[in-house]
Amino acid sequence: MAGNTFGKLFTLSTFGESHGIAIGGVIDGCPPGLEISEADLQVDLDRRKPGTSRYTTARREEDEVQILSGVFEGKTTGTSIGLLIKNTDQRSNDYSKIKDTFRPGHADYTYQQKYGLRDYRGGGRSSARETAIRVAAGGVAKKFLKTHLGIEVRGYLSQLGPIKIDKVDHSVTNTNAFFCPDESKLEALDEYMRDLKKQGDSIGAKVSVVATNMPVGLGEPIFDRLDADLAHAMMGINAVKGVEVGDGFATVEQKGSEHRDLMSADGFKSNRSGGVLGGISSGQDLVVHMALKPTSSISVPGESIDINGEAAEVVTKGRHDPCVGIRAVPIAEAMMALVLMDHYLRHRGQNADVQSITPVIPAQSK
């Protein structure tokens, strides 16, 4: 059972390699009647798009998504939605050197061992290129969550290397190439990245996502808790090495009297839990943080081996992000939206909003 389908009721099945003809996917389970257009999805695709700043890969992709089915006269019909994004900038020649060598820190070695062969062009299926489809599908989920339930899902950069970002002003996040929600940190980030680029090195990052205006009751204990499914979703993003819900690892040093969120008739008095109790949403803001490792595609030479196990040196010359964490912001938002959508349907059903199942005619069978 290969793992190219995400979700259980609101599912996304994807395909596509970094340097193939196209990437695409199928959304299944979308409720009928949702107004959606390609323009709705393009917003986040443009946010994720490579080549939008000097801090991300110079690869240029139009990333124009096409909706091939499931939408009729501007509305979803309840049938599956086909999504397609053509690959336009496939410089395969850039990658010929890695055909027989495993780049350290990459999936080259593990794909080769697992499958016995691999599409080595640009990392093939293991490339972050495929996340464009997640972002497109996440756009459908986001639209539903916002218009039908009022839920808003917003991510931001919360740390880049040593630079911690504590102040969160969502109105700032999308005004800069770092998805940084604190204007006062922009200069420091810019300087840090310039230095890094000179070194030919890369850096890790921390990304946070918050859903506001959450309903109570999403999450299916005991295995498919909302937080467990979010952890699965986020750890499944390329380069993510850690996931926290609410106070996360800080809880290790917290006492019970300090951690538990007290309740009053006016609401919860704190939100250390991050909006989940017993795997079910509490109605508080849903708060998730994740750690993204520095990309291994750097121009600093690195010791490795070739396909025969012989020593080989690797220098990555291609177009790569010095901090892959930055572009993960819209991806993380998309994944949270997909999880919430899935859990909404698990809780309420695909057709919960169809007004009635009263038949037009009686079912008199003679």
Next chain:
Amino acid sequence: MAGNTFGKLFTLSTFGESHGIAIGGVIDGCPPGLEISEADLQVDLDRRKPGTSRYTTARREEDEVQILSGVFEGKTTGTSIGLLIKNTDQRSNDYSKIKDTFRPGHADYTYQQKYGLRDYRGGGRSSARETAIRVAAGGVAKKFLKTHLGIEVRGYLSQLGPIKIDKVDHSVTNTNAFFCPDESKLEALDEYMRDLKKQGDSIGAKVSVVATNMPVGLGEPIFDRLDADLAHAMMGINAVKGVEVGDGFATVEQKGSEHRDLMSADGFKSNRSGGVLGGISSGQDLVVHMALKPTSSISVPGESIDINGEAAEVVTKGRHDPCVGIRAVPIAEAMMALVLMDHYLRHRGQNADVQSITPVIPAQSK
């Protein structure tokens, strides 16, 4: 949970409407190393294709399938395979009349009631148009089954209206537009269909599929028996109303002493079971029959209702098969191939044929 994914380990997720931009799908779980090309899949697509004879719909579709991913240098890589077929002949204007009327015997009424709206053009998602993707995906399965396991899956028309076809010569099946395996019945079929066309009516059919050179052991009791999954697959083909494995409904009048297939050191002495015992393949030929109802798209006027429950008369003037059962032959083959592929992987694993998981280097972690 919408139902646009088929299979559990070898999965096909499809999308597309009769008159949309394209139909397509994602195959997941295909073992790596299988040699496959678009030409391999085109063979059966051409067999299924409308417009190939006067007995099938006059709609002309090129039905050219494109493999968008998952194949590299002519071989599958173990990653998901994207399939796309563009719709070229979409005469939407033909269908404007049925916008507000439910055609009797069609899914118009049930889609409208289930989803609250529907893509009425050509039946939308409920059209048999989507089966083209099943046939394409079935082509991948068929290729694997044949080259890796020696299994061959072959279907044929076994009855059309009153005309029963008992003699089965697989070499004859594909030489005629009826998929009839008995040359002596061709004239009768031709005549019957000519008469039918004059009446503007349609007729039911019985289709059979046989897999030869079967291994023992495919099928997962107790719910996902091989025969149960075949029944699910076949009953999921448009217009199918009945499914039999082996002797099927004839067993109602059989005695135990007559039905049970005796065994000897030379093999089974009969095959009334149709190749399945306790839900697991016995190594005998796998034999499935199915009944396909006559299409309801006929030019004989029929009483119906409109979207408001008011009486309305329906006459279908479009391009339709007088016997949809005929074209179901390659579809039924594809579905059996998908089921067998899925059960092979459930029994043996996606990577069972990857020679070894011995690592190229030791895993010395310091």
Next chain:
Amino acid sequence: MAGNTFGKLFTLSTFGESHGIAIGGVIDGCPPGLEISEADLQVDLDRRKPGTSRYTTARREEDEVQILSGVFEGKTTGTSIGLLIKNTDQRSNDYSKIKDTFRPGHADYTYQQKYGLRDYRGGGRSSARETAIRVAAGGVAKKFLKTHLGIEVRGYLSQLGPIKIDKVDHSVTNTNAFFCPDESKLEALDEYMRDLKKQGDSIGAKVSVVATNMPVGLGEPIFDRLDADLAHAMMGINAVKGVEVGDGFATVEQKGSEHRDLMSADGFKSNRSGGVLGGISSGQDLVVHMALKPTSSISVPGESIDINGEAAEVVTKGRHDPCVGIRAVPIAEAMMALVLMDHYLRHRGQNADVQSITPVIPAQSK
């Protein structure tokens, strides 16, 4: 992926062998608030129970089901429901002879080949003993369908060997050991079975199940159609070799003008479709028929082989039903109920009936 779980949203996972300690299962996805007790489930268990008449196996099992979880103060809580039935009558010594011999027509050979070993006592997992849990779980589904949706699921014997039963009076079905809905056929059935017993032989049967008061809209195209899932469910019952929906195999000889169910403002004018259009329930009665083969456990000697492939003669001396089809009636009802329940949840969601998700307190997070 073994196949011991049935359903997608309303799931039943079962375990247990014919001669093990107990059989049992887990129901997941049951909506909260359903009033249910062991007594509710016992009704159908008693109908299925062996030893209730001279026409079924003489094995005596109390078949007392215990609800271990998921019900609190008489109501389901929305968590998983554990079911347990202890095996009380395990005469393992009866079965020592079949340890090394494959009974023809049974799953002995296929289990041995698939798994490399098998629990040979009474057929182990392949025994119809496990269907008791299906019946218990079906009881939960039936209760919900009836009390929440008004749907009633009723089965009956429609043919036994050459004896066809056309008249259906549901009030008669449960008054006799044959589940025969036509009082006038009881004597013929009795006589036929007496003769059969003398011969030491067995006979096939046809069983029908009907759901009345159906809502429109259940069924998930395109693969998980209601009829496809019913076919899967029914073909997964031990001994079933054929499944029909509505007119089934009779449609092969029907014309379109004859088959299609016309519609008027007063309702459908016929029900040849059996209550399903395009894989979605139409609101008409849901009608399914199935063929059950004669049991291979007969006292007539049969040629077979032993575990080494050597010739061996088999005579079954144990306690077996001469017509396994009879006892399949409550099993078939249970399977239809499980399918309907699953599709209701797929359409409407597990918690559709929970009045509100308005939180008790606001979610004010400070």
Next chain:
Amino acid sequence: MAGNTFGKLFTLSTFGESHGIAIGGVIDGCPPGLEISEADLQVDLDRRKPGTSRYTTARREEDEVQILSGVFEGKTTGTSIGLLIKNTDQRSNDYSKIKDTFRPGHADYTYQQKYGLRDYRGGGRSSARETAIRVAAGGVAKKFLKTHLGIEVRGYLSQLGPIKIDKVDHSVTNTNAFFCPDESKLEALDEYMRDLKKQGDSIGAKVSVVATNMPVGLGEPIFDRLDADLAHAMMGINAVKGVEVGDGFATVEQKGSEHRDLMSADGFKSNRSGGVLGGISSGQDLVVHMALKPTSSISVPGESIDINGEAAEVVTKGRHDPCVGIRAVPIAEAMMALVLMDHYLRHRGQNADVQSITPVIPAQSK
């Protein structure tokens, strides 16, 4: 779709409440031929068992697991395995006070809102009581991993409140009630816990699990990566708020030149990745850390609300662990074993070790 099933090919479906009759589960997909007994499973159950030290809850449960099926003559048969543990110490009266009040930091509020009613006795289904079945099932997985693949899964306490444990000696872990792998920290832990108990408070903890002797190739990109599934598994353990693979959150401040694990002909030169590249195991040790929040069941009074939204004070007087993290060690091991088992089957198939599918007899059907 409720979430009481874990895994895709090696599945565990569980049931049972804290104060019900019993807890139990069904394992499906276990390969045939594994030698297993109740004693094998009891080892870890005893490690998890409450009442084994003064630092864990005083509740006394025998936690004796019974294998009800799927094992014959000491070996698994390939069919589903039923597990049952009776609840023996159910002092329901302890819990009557919380019937109408929501304990802060607990799932009382969210269960009540999600389902409209709840089994309030001891937390019902949300109690950690259910993890006993995970441990039992994990025992089956562990046995297979060890005997068939040589993989060993071992957990330990890596931090308790402010006390960090850096030295890992697996031979020490099971010699003390803290699962502490460093003897020199035992006194400090003991002292800390004594103080905590006096305060009536609780504390968080960090737990780590390592699998050694890993094969290369486990993990299904792109959504069901090994690390993503581990994150899902671990975040699904009660009280877990954060999960890391390898260097986890430390990677935020790492540079690419520092993070990437270089490779040589002798093996990897470091293991910052924690044994996963591109979602697939690299053959290096698999390393996972998790944060567990302090239990909210403390005797320090806390502000809350009752079922009507009115203010209420909560003091937990029951038998509770002051540090739930400690007992999570065997649970985390079990979850890792379940994930590895699932991924082994996804990679290799349930019957990969069955020597051959060559039939005993030819399949000559006449």
